[in-house]
Amino acid sequence: MLSGFEEFVRDRGDSLRRFAYLICGDRHLGEDLVQEVLVKAYRRWPKIETDQPDRYVRTAIVRSHVSWLRRRSSGERPGVVPDAPVGGDFTEGQALRDEIWSRLGTLTRAQRAVMVLRYYEDLDDRQIAEVLRCSPSTVRVHAARALARLRAGLAQATKEDSNP
Amino acid sequence: MSFEDDLRITLRDRASETMPPADLLTETNKGVRRDQRRRRWLATGVAVVAAGAILAVPLAIRGDGGLSPRLPAAPVTSLPDVAGLGPWEPIVTFDLRPGWVPDGVGPPTLELMGPNQVLRYEKDTQILAAEFGPLEPEWEVEATAESSTTIGDRPAIVHTADDYDGAAPGHRYVAVRWKTAEDKWVQVTSLAPYSEEAVLRFARELGSEPGVVPPVPPTFTFAEHMAGMAPQYVGPTMVCQVPQEMSGRQRQPEGLCVYTLEEKFAPGPHGERLLIGGRPAYLYLDGGIFDIDLSGGRTLRIEWDQQTIPLGRERILRFAAGITYRG
Numbered sequence: 001m002l003s004g005f006e007e008f009v010r011d012r013g014d015s016l017r018r019f020a021y022l023i024c025g026d027r028h029l030g031e032d033l034v035q036e037v038l039v040k041a042y043r044r045w046p047k048i049e050t051d052q053p054d055r056y057v058r059t060a061i062v063r064s065h066v067s068w069l070r071r072r073s074s075g076e077r078p079g080v081v082p083d084a085p086v087g088g089d090f091t092e093g094q095a096l097r098d099e100i101w102s103r104l105g106t107l108t109r110a111q112r113a114v115m116v117l118r119y120y121e122d123l124d125d126r127q128i129a130e131v132l133r134c135s136p137s138t139v140r141v142h143a144a145r146a147l148a149r150l151r152a153g154l155a156q157a158t159k160e161d162s163n164p
Numbered sequence: 165m166s167f168e169d170d171l172r173i174t175l176r177d178r179a180s181e182t183m184p185p186a187d188l189l190t191e192t193n194k195g196v197r198r199d200q201r202r203r204r205w206l207a208t209g210v211a212v213v214a215a216g217a218i219l220a221v222p223l224a225i226r227g228d229g230g231l232s233p234r235l236p237a238a239p240v241t242s243l244p245d246v247a248g249l250g251p252w253e254p255i256v257t258f259d260l261r262p263g264w265v266p267d268g269v270g271p272p273t274l275e276l277m278g279p280n281q282v283l284r285y286e287k288d289t290q291i292l293a294a295e296f297g298p299l300e301p302e303w304e305v306e307a308t309a310e311s312s313t314t315i316g317d318r319p320a321i322v323h324t325a326d327d328y329d330g331a332a333p334g335h336r337y338v339a340v341r342w343k344t345a346e347d348k349w350v351q352v353t354s355l356a357p358y359s360e361e362a363v364l365r366f367a368r369e370l371g372s373e374p375g376v377v378p379p380v381p382p383t384f385t386f387a388e389h390m391a392g393m394a395p396q397y398v399g400p401t402m403v404c405q406v407p408q409e410m411s412g413r414q415r416q417p418e419g420l421c422v423y424t425l426e427e428k429f430a431p432g433p434h435g436e437r438l439l440i441g442g443r444p445a446y447l448y449l450d451g452g453i454f455d456i457d458l459s460g461g462r463t464l465r466i467e468w469d470q471q472t473i474p475l476g477r478e479r480i481l482r483f484a485a486g487i488t489y490r491g
Binding site for chain 1: 175
């Protein structure tokens with residue numbers, strides 16, 4: 001294996017796994033996704049290495065996950081809430097964030113990707129549009145719908161909690 | 165605190181959770197090796213022309229002052245696990261003889277992918293391939309459109325894309341897949357300038373000619389069968405075998421594979437350097453790699469997974485010594 005590639009995987013692998021976990025909402029899918037993208041990146045490594053490899057791989061993770069063919073082949077659909085909430089101290093804030101995490105699983109893949117890229121990676125709409133190969137206005141639509149859906153879900157959950 | 169702030173904290177909390185340990189490098193390395201074998205299916209075949217045996221390795225092996233200078237034991241006359249089964253010439257046929265092929269296809273080659281047979285026409289970067297067998301083929305390229313059709317009286321799915329990795333100008337991806345009445349899969353894949361109509365015509369006329377596409381002379385031949393092993397992949401530039409219990413379960417090359425690399429011989433740091441048939445060689449037994457310098461920027465590689473196919477040093481040397489390569 002190329003030494004520069006090996007070094008990259010060693011240095012950045014953990015961070016990529018975490019990013020893929022956020023994008024997928026599922027650790028195992030995230031692991032598979034990172035490996036798949038790294039294998040493809042290896043083919044082009046001499047070219048990628050000289051031009052922001054971390055950004056390249058993160059972009060590939062998002063695109064690969066959002067692509068319609070992968071969605072079909074994996075047999076998944078938005079609406080699944082795959083991972084259990086974090087255990088531990090159940091303060092109100094923690095409960096809210098567990099609920100938000102669960103509700104992220106109800107978004108479409110593109111909507112979820114926009115949320116992660118905007119609120120975790122701190123990318124602006126133009127940068128997100130480049131990653132998703134769409135226009136900034138489409139990003140804004142995804143973001144608006146995702147936020148509305150999350151808020152509505154949380155409001156519903158709060159209502160159910162107060163009127164069991 | 166705004167909702168967006170909570171969302172931001174949620175994502176950061178989740179990302180900072182303790183992750184279960186994973187050996188990403190090892191898994192990626194395995195994936196890279198699988199990918200290299202698999203991509204040979206999409207990118208090799210044309211250059212193979214029988215040109216006489218350039219590697220017929222006699223049992224003349226000696227240490228070459230590498231990192232592990234120990235000399236091998238004297239060659240044994242027979243090994244119980246390889247002897248007595250006779251030579252092996254891996255050959256393949258294709259049962260669905262085409263009735264029509266588009267103009268400009270390259271020369272045909274035949275492959276065995278697990279239990280599936282493959283007929284490929286390849287020229288420069290263009291490929292037209294048909295696959296037939298009990299295992300469902302893969303689409304190979306991400307499609308941008310999908311439609312339905314019929315092949316004979318069988319329902320079929322068509323995938324297309326105007327672009328794909330490494331596409332030449334004017335080339336597009338068209339693939340059609342269906343199942344025969346005998347419950348076998350057939351898939352035609354075109355990475356070429358051919359239209360969907362031409363690809364579908366080729367698909368519809370598969371098997372319309374009597375007989376089979378006959379075998380071509382094998383690129384690799386082996387002095388002896390390895391007992392308990394079955395052919396898993398046979399192609400113009402690669403042959404793989406697996407233990408019989410693993411046979412027929414997957415299409416992509418796996419197991420004990422012999423193939424040529426268009427790469428200069430480059431011994432790694434961990435193994436043993438040898439001379440085999442007068443050629444520099446490199447054996448990394450733990451890593452399941454045995455490279456032999458074919459000169460001219462080419463390397464013959466023997467590769468296997470020691471966990472599923474544990475091979476001792478003597479056994480792999482004996483196997484290597486029996487390989488004849490025409491390429």
